[in-house]
Amino acid sequence: MDIKNPLYKNQGIHVVLALFTVENGKFKVFLIQRKNEPFKDKWILIGGACYNNEDVDSAMKRELLEKTGMKDIHFQMFNVYSKPDRSPVCRMIAIAYLGVIDCNRVKYLKETTKTQDADWFEISHIPELGYDHTEILGDSIEFLKKKIFDSAILKDLFPKYFTLPDIHNAYESILNKKIDRRNFRKRLLQKNIIADTGMVQEVAGKKPAKLYKFV
Amino acid sequence: MDIKNPLYKNQGIHVVLALFTVENGKFKVFLIQRKNEPFKDKWILIGGACYNNEDVDSAMKRELLEKTGMKDIHFQMFNVYSKPDRSPVCRMIAIAYLGVIDCNRVKYLKETTKTQDADWFEISHIPELGYDHTEILGDSIEFLKKKIFDSAILKDLFPKYFTLPDIHNAYESILNKKIDRRNFRKRLLQKNIIADTGMVQEVAGKKPAKLYKFV
DNA sequence: ACAAAAGTGTTGCATATACACCCATGG
DNA sequence: CCATGGGTGTATATGCAACACTTTTGT
Numbered sequence: 001m002d003i004k005n006p007l008y009k010n011q012g013i014h015v016v017l018a019l020f021t022v023e024n025g026k027f028k029v030f031l032i033q034r035k036n037e038p039f040k041d042k043w044i045l046i047g048g049a050c051y052n053n054e055d056v057d058s059a060m061k062r063e064l065l066e067k068t069g070m071k072d073i074h075f076q077m078f079n080v081y082s083k084p085d086r087s088p089v090c091r092m093i094a095i096a097y098l099g100v101i102d103c104n105r106v107k108y109l110k111e112t113t114k115t116q117d118a119d120w121f122e123i124s125h126i127p128e129l130g131y132d133h134t135e136i137l138g139d140s141i142e143f144l145k146k147k148i149f150d151s152a153i154l155k156d157l158f159p160k161y162f163t164l165p166d167i168h169n170a171y172e173s174i175l176n177k178k179i180d181r182r183n184f185r186k187r188l189l190q191k192n193i194i195a196d197t198g199m200v201q202e203v204a205g206k207k208p209a210k211l212y213k214f215v
Numbered sequence: 216m217d218i219k220n221p222l223y224k225n226q227g228i229h230v231v232l233a234l235f236t237v238e239n240g241k242f243k244v245f246l247i248q249r250k251n252e253p254f255k256d257k258w259i260l261i262g263g264a265c266y267n268n269e270d271v272d273s274a275m276k277r278e279l280l281e282k283t284g285m286k287d288i289h290f291q292m293f294n295v296y297s298k299p300d301r302s303p304v305c306r307m308i309a310i311a312y313l314g315v316i317d318c319n320r321v322k323y324l325k326e327t328t329k330t331q332d333a334d335w336f337e338i339s340h341i342p343e344l345g346y347d348h349t350e351i352l353g354d355s356i357e358f359l360k361k362k363i364f365d366s367a368i369l370k371d372l373f374p375k376y377f378t379l380p381d382i383h384n385a386y387e388s389i390l391n392k393k394i395d396r397r398n399f400r401k402r403l404l405q406k407n408i409i410a411d412t413g414m415v416q417e418v419a420g421k422k423p424a425k426l427y428k429f430v
Numbered sequence: 431a432c433a434a435a436a437g438t439g440t441t442g443c444a445t446a447t448a449c450a451c452c453c454a455t456g457g
Numbered sequence: 458c459c460a461t462g463g464g465t466g467t468a469t470a471t472g473c474a475a476c477a478c479t480t481t482t483g484t
Binding site for chain 4: 395397398401402405418420421422423
């Protein structure tokens with residue numbers, strides 16, 4: 001293995017994160033706006049280079065902090081993107097991740113050394129993205145929909161305790177369709193994704209809602 | 216992005232394939248023996264560098280041909296390995312693939328420029344592997360077991376037509392447990408993974424077996 | 431006729447869906 | 458008392474697991 005061989009020198013490993021939230025019934029993704037070339041002024045998903053002393057999970061964590069100021073976010077790998085020309089800078093592959101958080105419980109930086117803006121965008125109103133991030137975003141949504149009933153993937157979208165209507169609305173927003181309330185409750189309880197806490201919500205204006213938690 | 220930055224220069228992208236077969240009821244994986252350092256004389260999974268003009272799928276195809284002489288093999292990505300020290304040569308991540316073929320329908324090279332030997336090894340008798348390939352192999356077996364009833368992942372393990380006892384034995388070997396014949400048949404038929412052809416096997420010595428095909 | 435291997439069907443259980451009425455609260 | 462929103466149960470359909478006897482062929 002000769003690391004100077006032109007066939008495979010100057011390769012780069014990047015990590016990319018599609019970070020989602022649901023706010024007021026709207027399914028949104030977090031985007032950052034680039035400050036420099038390439039793709040200056042374009043919006044893209046959170047991401048950056050993997051350093052030589054990190055595995056890709058650690059790189060994703062660091063990049064998230066550097067580019068957005070966020071930390072303690074859970075995410076999971078879902079795909080790899082490797083078309084030879086996907087980056088104009090050098091040959092670069094991207095390890096793609098997916099995460100879901102409550103946008104109201106997290107602060108983010110509007111500007112960093114490499115970004116000039118950052119915000120949550122409704123999935124139905126996404127601008128044209130830099131690199132191949134439009135494709136990555138599409139795949140990540142598909143992946144999320146497929147996994148949403150298999151695990152507590154929405155765990156960070158809610159505080160410790162939450163009501164059934166809350167989580168029901170989130171599922172409907174993400175899947176973009178109506179789900180029967182009774183069946184929804186049974187499904188999450190049976191699969192042991194959520195559990196009844198015995199507590200009820202302080203009040204809201206109508207009948208008090210019971211509080212649930214993730215298990 | 217400065218490709219000379221020591222934080223992320225000299226990175227490499229590798230592809231690795233766990234190629235399986237079942238022969239005479241034995242679940243086996245294909246290994247190659249290294250000719251050079253590092254890990255000289257060690258057995259490892261099929262793999263090598265991804266070139267700058269290829270995506271990772273193409274690289275896997277080419278490496279398979281170069282290291283074993285095999286082609287027209289289907290495989291699918293299942294994980295990424297990225298510990299910083301997983302290769303002593305340079306910082307190298309591995310995109311890991313999984314495939315299953317009929318070992319009797321494929322020729323392979325015993326020696327190439329980089330390998331001094333190659334063979335099928337029973338899963339229960341695997342030598343110590345180079346790099347982190349023992350871990351990769353373990354993960355690939357787990358992945359295969361999880362997906363085996365979800366798709367025609369064993370398609371290349373059989374000729375165009377095959378009998379139910381044949382495929383039943385293969386499943387039992389891979390999963391390493393007994394499966395009820397009747398339920399097995401119903402499951403594969405209902406999921407539309409295999410279909411009855413109406414033909415029967417030429418003869419074998421006992422009652423003729425019906426022939427099935429993948430859909 | 432019998433040994434060896436392949437073929438097949440029924441029942442019960444678990445899981446998913448479809449569907450409608452009652453209850454607690456605030457105004 | 459009524460409007461709003463939250464709570465819950467039953468009946469049906471589908472998917473998976475358990476289980477044993479019959480059929481074909483060769484000897």
